[in-house]
Amino acid sequence: MIKSELTSEEFDIYYKRYLDKLDTNTSLRNGFKEGQKNLVTFFKSIPKEKGTYRYQTDKWSIREILQHLIDTERIFMYRCFRIARKDTTPLAGFDQNIYITPSGANEKSLDDLLNEFIINRNNSIALLNSLTDTNLQFIGNSNGGEMSARAAAFTIIGHDIWHMDVIKERYL
Template structure:
C-alpha cells in the first residue's frame, strides 16, 4: 500500500501537507524503514554546537524538533492502532507545544534522542507489520475528523521529511 491508495475521505486536508511529502510509489513499511535511516543520519550528523540552536527566541531548538518527531510518532501510531482495531471512540488532538518543556529535550544527549527514536520506530514498524491492509483501511475519528489507520501512519514519514526540510532551511 502506498499514498496513492489513500482516498480524500481518509484524512483532514491539513495532513495532506505531510502525506504529500511521501513518495507516491513507496510502500508504507518501506517509508518507515527509509525514514529511520534518513532521520538517524540527519540528526546524527548535526554538530553539537548547533543542537540547541533556535532561529528565533520563540522557536524550538533542533533537539526539541527531534523530540517533537518522536512524540508525534507515538501519538499517530496510537491513533493508527486504535483505528485499525475498529475503535470508534473519537481520539483527541494534542497541543504539540505543551509537550516540549516537560520533554527536557535540550538536556538529553543526541545519542539518547537517537536511541529513543530508533526504539519508537522499531515499535512502529513491528506494529505496522502486524496489521492487515483491511485493518489499516479502517476509518475512525481523530481530532474531530475522519482518519484511516493508514493515513495516520503515512503522516509520520511525511511529518519527519517536513521538519527535516525546515531544519535545513532555517537552522543549518
C-alpha cells in the same frame, strides 16, 4: 500498501502538507524503515553545537524538534492502532507546544534522543507488521475529523520529512 492508494476521504486536509512530502509510490512499511535510516543519518550530520540552536527565541531547538518527532509518532501510531482495531471512539487532538518543556529535550544528548527515536520507530514498525492491509484501511475519528489507520501512519513519515526540511532551511 502505497501512498497513492490513499483517498482524500481518509484524512483531514490539514495533513495533506505532510502526505504531499511523500512520493506516490512510497510503501508504508518500507517507508518507515527508510525514514528511520534517513532521519538518523540526517540528525547525526548536524554539528553537536547546533543541538540547542533556535533560529528565533520562540522556536524549538533542533533537539526539541527531534523530541517532537518522537512524541508525534507515538501519538499517531496510537491513533493508527486504535483505528485499525475498529475503535470508533473519537480520538482527541494534542497541543504539541505543551509537550516540549516537560520533555527536557535540551538536557538529553543527541545520541540519547536518536536511541529513543530508534526504539520508538522499531515499535512502530512491529505494530505495522502486525496489522493487515484491511486493518489499515479502517476509518475512525481523530482530532475531530475522519482518518484511516494508514493515513495516520503515512502522516508520520511525511511529518518527519517536513521537519527535516525546516531544519535545512532555517537552522543549518
